[in-house]
Amino acid sequence: MDKYIWLIPVLPLAGFIINGIGRNSLSKNTIGFVASFLVLASFGLSVAAFLQIKATGVPINVTYFTWIDVFRFTVPFSFLIDQLSSLMLLIITGIGFLIHLYSIGYMKDDEGFGKFFAYLNLFVFFMLMLVLGSNYVIMFIGWEGVGLCSYLLIGFWYSNPSYADAAKKAFIMNRIGDLGFLLALFLIQDTFGSFGFAQVFPQAGLLHAGNANVVLITILLFVGATGKSAQIPLFTWLPDAMAGPTPVSALIHAATMVTAGIYMIARSNVLFTLAPLTMHIIAIIGLATAIVAAIIALTQTDIKKVLAYSTVSQLGYMFLGLGVGAYTGAFFHLMTHAFFKGLLFLGAGSVIHGVSGEQDMRKMGGLKGKMKITFITMLIGTLAISGIPPFAGFFSKDEILAEAFKQSPTLYVIGVIGAMLTAFYMFRMLFLTFYGKFRGTHEQEHHIHESPASMTFPLIILAVLSAVGGFLNIPEVMGGGKGWLANYLAPVFAKSVELGGTPAITSPGTEWLLMGISVGAAVVAIVLAYSKYMTKGHVPVADTEERSFLANLSYNKFYVDELYDFIIRRPLDGFSDFFYNVVDKLGIDGLVNGIGDAPVEASKGFRLLQTGNVGFYIFMMVAGIVAILVYSFVRI
Amino acid sequence: MESLTNTIKEVPLNHYILLCSIIFSIGVMGVLLRRNAIVIFMSVELMLNSVNLLLTAFSVYRGDASGQVFVFFIMALAAAEVAVGLAIIVMIYRNTNSIDINVLNRLKW
Numbered sequence A: 001m002d003k004y005i006w007l008i009p010v011l012p013l014a015g016f017i018i019n020g021i022g023r024n025s026l027s028k029n030t031i032g033f034v035a036s037f038l039v040l041a042s043f044g045l046s047v048a049a050f051l052q053i054k055a056t057g058v059p060i061n062v063t064y065f066t067w068i069d070v071f072r073f074t075v076p077f078s079f080l081i082d083q084l085s086s087l088m089l090l091i092i093t094g095i096g097f098l099i100h101l102y103s104i105g106y107m108k109d110d111e112g113f114g115k116f117f118a119y120l121n122l123f124v125f126f127m128l129m130l131v132l133g134s135n136y137v138i139m140f141i142g143w144e145g146v147g148l149c150s151y152l153l154i155g156f157w158y159s160n161p162s163y164a165d166a167a168k169k170a171f172i173m174n175r176i177g178d179l180g181f182l183l184a185l186f187l188i189q190d191t192f193g194s195f196g197f198a199q200v201f202p203q204a205g206l207l208h209a210g211n212a213n214v215v216l217i218t219i220l221l222f223v224g225a226t227g228k229s230a231q232i233p234l235f236t237w238l239p240d241a242m243a244g245p246t247p248v249s250a251l252i253h254a255a256t257m258v259t260a261g262i263y264m265i266a267r268s269n270v271l272f273t274l275a276p277l278t279m280h281i282i283a284i285i286g287l288a289t290a291i292v293a294a295i296i297a298l299t300q301t302d303i304k305k306v307l308a309y310s311t312v313s314q315l316g317y318m319f320l321g322l323g324v325g326a327y328t329g330a331f332f333h334l335m336t337h338a339f340f341k342g343l344l345f346l347g348a349g350s351v352i353h354g355v356s357g358e359q360d361m362r363k364m365g366g367l368k369g370k371m372k373i374t375f376i377t378m379l380i381g382t383l384a385i386s387g388i389p390p391f392a393g394f395f396s397k398d399e400i401l402a403e404a405f406k407q408s409p410t411l412y413v414i415g416v417i418g419a420m421l422t423a424f425y426m427f428r429m430l431f432l433t434f435y436g437k438f439r440g441t442h443e444q445e446h447h448i449h450e451s452p453a454s455m456t457f458p459l460i461i462l463a464v465l466s467a468v469g470g471f472l473n474i475p476e477v478m479g480g481g482k483g484w485l486a487n488y489l490a491p492v493f494a495k496s497v498e499l500g501g502t503p504a505i506t507s508p509g510t511e512w513l514l515m516g517i518s519v520g521a522a523v524v525a526i527v528l529a530y531s532k533y534m535t536k537g538h539v540p541v542a543d544t545e546e547r548s549f550l551a552n553l554s555y556n557k558f559y560v561d562e563l564y565d566f567i568i569r570r571p572l573d574g575f576s577d578f579f580y581n582v583v584d585k586l587g588i589d590g591l592v593n594g595i596g597d598a599p600v601e602a603s604k605g606f607r608l609l610q611t612g613n614v615g616f617y618i619f620m621m622v623a624g625i626v627a628i629l630v631y632s633f634v635r636i
Numbered sequence B: 001m002e003s004l005t006n007t008i009k010e011v012p013l014n015h016y017i018l019l020c021s022i023i024f025s026i027g028v029m030g031v032l033l034r035r036n037a038i039v040i041f042m043s044v045e046l047m048l049n050s051v052n053l054l055l056t057a058f059s060v061y062r063g064d065a066s067g068q069v070f071v072f073f074i075m076a077l078a079a080a081e082v083a084v085g086l087a088i089i090v091m092i093y094r095n096t097n098s099i100d101i102n103v104l105n106r107l108k109w
Helices: A007-021 A028-056 A083-106 A113-132 A136-154 A161-192 A197-205 A212-228 A237-243 A246-255 A257-267 A269-273 A276-297 A303-323 A327-354 A372-386 A392-407 A409-434 A442-447 A453-473 A484-500 A508-535 A549-555 A557-609 A614-635 B002-009 B013-033 B037-062 B066-096
Strands: A060-070 A073-081
Touching: A007 A028, A007 A113, A028 A060, A028 A083, A028 A113, A073 A083, A073 A113, A073 A136, A083 A113, A083 A246, A083 A257, A083 A327, A083 A453, A083 A484, A113 A136, A113 A246, A113 A257, A136 A161, A136 A212, A136 A237, A136 A246, A136 A257, A161 A197, A161 A212, A161 A237, A197 A269, A197 A484, A212 A257, A212 A269, A212 A276, A237 A246, A237 A303, A246 A257, A246 A303, A246 A327, A257 A269, A257 A303, A257 A327, A257 A484, A269 A276, A269 A484, A276 A303, A276 A409, A276 A549, A276 A557, A303 A327, A303 A392, A303 A409, A327 A372, A327 A392, A327 A453, A327 A484, A372 A392, A372 A409, A372 A453, A372 A508, A392 A409, A392 A453, A392 A508, A409 A508, A453 A484, A549 A557, A614 B013, B002 B037, B013 B037, B037 B066
Parallel strands: none
Antiparallel strands: A060 A073
């Protein structure tokens, strides 16, 4: 198996090259087949790698060549597959394959079909590089690369200027985070002398908690994660990224790219356990993001924006999990979120496809009769994200909340409030879209149809995973012993557990109580949503109508973009204006043009000597001779 | 020859220097102030001849013949210069019908 590891990222790369070159010449069927098949092949290899690791428990480490070797700075190009990355490989290639399949149906009328699949394959390649890297530099290659592909895919329909702007916004905000990541890399090299995980983490284990270097490194790494995983303050790009095609939103902004931050922190768990300050910051920011995004999602009317803010919110939960030390819980939520959020996005795409491109939920309604498969799968996805047992979201979210409770009941309470908000806005979305009467145009109503099999098949697979995925990590109180996932990932987090000390123990009674409270809260929220949107049949008001102050705040995303515009963009524009008009135009241009003008002005003065008057010339000659004589006599 | 030289030496050298300076200055002023091209040429000749006179005087007073040899050169040079200069003046007159130097200002910027 070790011999074939390189194929896992290279196959999608080959797909990128083939589809990129042949994007206009190959037939759509060929392109779709090649792209999907190569990802499926990578998936097969990932399964083989996973089984090998599961059986032997020994990570696979392969070095291909020494990439950089300068003085004390060596970076080998090598891959590492351990328990953590094996699961990420499965998610990336598995869900990636399903989304490739889905896109064959979704994008079939688009003329950029070949380009789309080329970009998708390239994205899968970079994401695989990110998780396969055995040192921070290879991870950074993937990190940057997925940012690039995100830009390319968000701005896929680039002829629309607002879409192109959204792509730029995503890339620039990512880059701001990447600055933090880079600084962290430099510090890592400086502190530990190497970038490789196998060198950094054992060395870090010898340091004591609260070491200033480690705290700084972890804060900078977290800055990188906020950019990539859309946390406060760098989250505003993700809702705007819904400008891209829906499969892109599903793959990049639900299942894979945004999880890169979580993966990176989970990988560096030793460093983070040694920096309690950073952990607190992560937990607080994660929780704050979860709540803020949930509040914004309450009033959104575009179905994809609801899901986008939901993603930001769920990522907040994952960071909360990381911040309280629940590495397994956070990663578990990452997996289940990939399932149900991917499902929800693909389902939304199916809905949009069915109502001829409409995305405003106020113009939907009553679709459940005509789009049965989409409805049932989205219902499962919504139940999963709301944390209703036995669906997947319940187990993962509950694990995070339980760990949060152990650290501080306040975190738990706010987390539960967030869960209530989640259940409320998700069911609001479900009710507005599928129940009631259809509120769109007659044209659209005639064309409502279920999506083709290439689109519903991935929905069904993901629905099954969302339903049963929770059983990957059953909590101790329910079954004997720790869950399967916790045991599987134990070697990755072992050092952290050792350094962090024994966690607080809660009695089984408390655990059942916590679970009951969170489920109860979610049910209450669902009932509230039912009463507002089903019984009373409330439909969100049109954009021109008045809203209450709080609703306004929520609908306008707390004016965060406007705040950034005021605080950051305007001063920068002012600087730019100053440098352009004063320094460049007056200063530099003045200097250069002045150098050109000086001889001209001088010559204007000198030409006055040419009077044409012979007498004047003779006089000048005499004057010159006299001057020479005087000069020679005075000197000597 | 001795008595001739002694007779000449009865006039002090300073007188010759003063005389030649005056003639030279008159020549210079003529060149600067007159408008007629031919008169300017005459003034130039004046300057040359004053220098000739001074050279000859020094040659007699120092008893060195090279001064007078130099005078020969200057005279030959003056002759050549006059030939060329008068030719130019004739051409100017033929083209502009005037030899007033204030009229010849085509080289003005």
